[in-house]
Amino acid sequence: MASWIEQSVSRGILTSRYPKAAATDDETPPTGRPPVPESPATSLPAARDRCPVGAITETAVDQGKCIRCARCVGAGLSFSGSVEAATRSRSDLLRISAGPTPVPDGAPPLAGLGRSLHLFLVDVGSCNACNLEVLALANPYYDLQRLGIFFTNSPRHADVLVVVGVPTAEMVEPLRRAYDALPAPKAVVAVGACPISGGVFAGTEGLASALDGLVPVDVYVPGCPPTPTAILDGLLKLNGRDRETREGRR
Amino acid sequence: MRRPGWRVEPAAAPRADRASRALAYAPEDGAFSLVNDYSEGMSVLAPGGPDPAFDTPWAVWRTAAGAARPHALAPAPEVEGYGVFTFPYGPLSMGVPEAGRFDVRTYGERVLNLVPVGGFKSRRVRAAVVGQTVVDAALRVERLAGNFSAAHVAAFLDAVESAEGRAVPTEEWWVRGLAQELQRIYNHVHVIARVAEAASQNVGLAQTHALAEEVLRTQGAVFGHRWLFGALLPGGPARRLDPTDRRALATRLGRLGDEFERLWRLFLESRTFVDRIQGTCPVARDAAVEWGAVGPTLRASGVAWDDRLRIPVAPYTDLFLPLPHESGGDALARVATRAEEVRASFLVLEQMLERWPAAGAGDEPPGSAVAPGRGLGRVEAPSGDLVYDVRVAAGRVVGLDLRSPSQANWPLFAAGMRDAVFTDFHFAFESFGFAFAETDG
Numbered sequence: 001m002a003s004w005i006e007q008s009v010s011r012g013i014l015t016s017r018y019p020k021a022a023a024t025d026d027e028t029p030p031t032g033r034p035p036v037p038e039s040p041a042t043s044l045p046a047a048r049d050r051c052p053v054g055a056i057t058e059t060a061v062d063q064g065k066c067i068r069c070a071r072c073v074g075a076g077l078s079f080s081g082s083v084e085a086a087t088r089s090r091s092d093l094l095r096i097s098a099g100p101t102p103v104p105d106g107a108p109p110l111a112g113l114g115r116s117l118h119l120f121l122v123d124v125g126s127c128n129a130c131n132l133e134v135l136a137l138a139n140p141y142y143d144l145q146r147l148g149i150f151f152t153n154s155p156r157h158a159d160v161l162v163v164v165g166v167p168t169a170e171m172v173e174p175l176r177r178a179y180d181a182l183p184a185p186k187a188v189v190a191v192g193a194c195p196i197s198g199g200v201f202a203g204t205e206g207l208a209s210a211l212d213g214l215v216p217v218d219v220y221v222p223g224c225p226p227t228p229t230a231i232l233d234g235l236l237k238l239n240g241r242d243r244e245t246r247e248g249r250r
Numbered sequence: 251m252r253r254p255g256w257r258v259e260p261a262a263a264p265r266a267d268r269a270s271r272a273l274a275y276a277p278e279d280g281a282f283s284l285v286n287d288y289s290e291g292m293s294v295l296a297p298g299g300p301d302p303a304f305d306t307p308w309a310v311w312r313t314a315a316g317a318a319r320p321h322a323l324a325p326a327p328e329v330e331g332y333g334v335f336t337f338p339y340g341p342l343s344m345g346v347p348e349a350g351r352f353d354v355r356t357y358g359e360r361v362l363n364l365v366p367v368g369g370f371k372s373r374r375v376r377a378a379v380v381g382q383t384v385v386d387a388a389l390r391v392e393r394l395a396g397n398f399s400a401a402h403v404a405a406f407l408d409a410v411e412s413a414e415g416r417a418v419p420t421e422e423w424w425v426r427g428l429a430q431e432l433q434r435i436y437n438h439v440h441v442i443a444r445v446a447e448a449a450s451q452n453v454g455l456a457q458t459h460a461l462a463e464e465v466l467r468t469q470g471a472v473f474g475h476r477w478l479f480g481a482l483l484p485g486g487p488a489r490r491l492d493p494t495d496r497r498a499l500a501t502r503l504g505r506l507g508d509e510f511e512r513l514w515r516l517f518l519e520s521r522t523f524v525d526r527i528q529g530t531c532p533v534a535r536d537a538a539v540e541w542g543a544v545g546p547t548l549r550a551s552g553v554a555w556d557d558r559l560r561i562p563v564a565p566y567t568d569l570f571l572p573l574p575h576e577s578g579g580d581a582l583a584r585v586a587t588r589a590e591e592v593r594a595s596f597l598v599l600e601q602m603l604e605r606w607p608a609a610g611a612g613d614e615p616p617g618s619a620v621a622p623g624r625g626l627g628r629v630e631a632p633s634g635d636l637v638y639d640v641r642v643a644a645g646r647v648v649g650l651d652l653r654s655p656s657q658a659n660w661p662l663f664a665a666g667m668r669d670a671v672f673t674d675f676h677f678a679f680e681s682f683g684f685a686f687a688e689t690d691g
Contacts, residue, residue, distance in 0.1 A: 003516055003519065004453040004454065004457075004516055004520075005453075007453070007457060007512060007513070007516060008453055008456075008457065011457070011460070014460055026467055026471075027467075028470075029467075029470030029471065029473075029474050029475060029476055030474045030475075031470075031474055031475045031476075031479070031480070032470070032476070052386055052389055067389070067393075067479075068475070068479070068480075069389060069479070069480050070474070070480055120342075120344065121344060121347055122342055123342070123347065123348050123349040123371065124349065124371070125349065125370070125371040125372070125373050126348075126349075126371065126396075126687065127373075127393045127394060127395055127396035127399075127687050128348060128395055128396045128397050128685055128687045129393075129396025129397060129399075129477045129479075130396070131347050131348060132396070132397055132440070133476075134347075135347055136459075136462075136463060136466070138459070139456070139459035139460055139462070139463050140456050140457075140459065140460045140463075141460060141463045151344060152344070153343070153344045153345070155342075165349070165371060165373075166373055168370065168371055168372055168373060170319065170320060170341075170369060170370045170371075170372070171341070171349055171370055171371065174341050174342050174349070174370075178342055199393075200389050200390055200393055201373045201374075201375075201378055201390070201393075204373065204374050204377065204378045205374065205377065206372075206374050206377075207373065207374065224393075224479065225396065225476075225477065227476065
């Protein structure tokens with residue numbers, strides 16, 4: 001008993017300063033950031049054919065499709081976008097530039113959600129990496145409870161469904177039932193390329209549509225998988241707390 | 251020619267000391283069985299499929315391979331009686347943070363029978379990779395089970411290279427070994443954290459969870475990705491470690507290794523932790539051999555088999571690798587085996603970083619093909635022996651089948667849970683290190 005206390009004290013405080021300070025490099029490896037073109041007019045056409053998931057068009061990078069495989073890096077794109085890339089609409093995922101992606105003025109915090117959120121994780125067909133990144137939010141480095149965010153064991157006690165994975169035909173019904181079980185006001189956060197667009201499995205026979213064809217999605221968090229910091233950004237954008245923390249940043 | 255890792259026999263004759271059914275599985279064309287002969291420390295490849303006499307586990311794997319609709323992952327005897335009902339747990343629950351279901355036959359507290367049900371998260375990876383180039387297929391393979399990505403890609407590439415008869419630079423093998431050992435440490439530490447969570451060891455959980463995060467950050471620092479996606483792609487951005495990188499990584503790993511030693515000692519001193527997992531979900535040696543258990547589950551039941559030693563490839567041919575095993579067969583033995591393997595992996599990494607091969611160190615010959623254009627790849631994944639059977643033609647994948655460690659171990663979890671109580675579930679489940687993702691594919 002005494003030794004566990006000694007152990008805890010000797011390690012000190014590990015918790016990230018995020019969101020009061022910007023995410024550090026240790027929290028964010030290169031692939032934790034969205035790839036953005038150095039000069040869109042020339043880089044995008046040059047890199048388009050390298051993309052294995054068709055995320056790059058002549059005019060934009062669809063971060064909802066991007067799996068951060070790095071094939072476009074070196075062809076005019078670099079992982080230099082902001083970690084804070086979560087958006088409130090699907091189309092905004094095509095407009096990510098180097099700075100943090102602000103919630104547009106037309107999308108206020110979701111009505112009725114307070115400062116505290118309760119989350120229920122829904123896996124609709126993931127590889128496990130997103131599940132583990134979401135769960136990593138509970139470790140001492142991210143400690144999501146300090147921000148008033150908690151995991152719950154039942155959708156009946158939750159405000160937010162955190163959905164990971166590419167929806168399989170088998171998981172459509174469990175997903176709908178979990179969504180229906182949430183008390184209003186309710187919200188859905190799509191974590192990772194899979195629920196947003198199908199990611200690397202888009203177009204495989206036997207898979208259902210993207211998540212927003214099944215339930216309404218309120219926040220999109222791009223990445224494959226998104227880092228815990230990126231997921232946290234998405235959660236804070238739900239109730240508008242990202243603004244207050246970012247404005248308080250020095 | 252590299253040692254193939256198996257001996258070909260006309261048929262895998264059943265013998266008591268063989269896990270005769272262990273690796274038998276049916277790809278779409280040309281069934282064969284791959285059998286571990288524990289008395290000789292050698293695998294036997296028998297073309298033509300397994301002996302029909304062993305047909306129960308065979309049927310289990312046959313269904314599991316690629317089936318999408320929910321299906322049982324282990325057989326279970328019928329249980330009836332007064333007040334007995336089926337309690338379905340899953341597919342959505344926070345206790346098991348993955349989509350999968352457990353049908354528990356019970357009259358209340360006692361588990362009379364438990365059937366794991368998979369197939370909910372089948373992303374049809376096997377179908378998705380057919381027709382893809384090897385490098386594009388690898389993007390899907392590493393996303394088959396994100397927390398085991400290095401092992402899956404390594405086994406896949408080994409199979410492809412054997413099929414194509416292609417030699418690979420020694421340094422690339424070492425990069426694969428490095429990635430796999432880092433990921434083994436992450437997964438074992440994660441399992442210990444999950445068991446600590448089930449045992450309400452909250453300080454232990456927080457400290458172990460923090461250590462797991464530090465391993466992920468180390469992976470991110472070395473390979474640019476926290477889950478090693480893209481780290482081992484063929485001809486891709488495989489990382490070159492210069493001496494400065496190696497020294498920095500060795501220092502970082504030294505710190506993590508010391509931290510793990512402190513935590514594991516505290517866990518062993520914690521009576522509530524040890525008491526709770528001792529005797530939980532036992533797997534007897536005979537059952538482990540009969541059902542073909544793999545990995546820490548097999549080793550915790552007293553069988554010292556590890557693909558890294560039995561089918562050695564670079565870098566393991568040149569390193570000292572301890573082979574931890576226990577005899578208890580319970581959750582404690584599985585957790586203790588994993589803890590010892592974390593130590594072993596730190597030791598292997600230390601040796602690797604000291605003896606890293608020069609960039610021009612030559613090539614490793616490929617393994618032998620099973621048939622023209624068809625190769626087997628086997629690696630010791632964190633949860634055990636992982637087998638890939640890949641058919642390639644003109645640089646594209648024509649067919650893919652795999653037998654994951656999770657698939658092999660489900661029946662033993664189901665058997666171990668019989669006559670347990672509900673509260674044993676999480677200790678038992680977590681100690682195996684299952685992933686529905688790799689079972690469903």
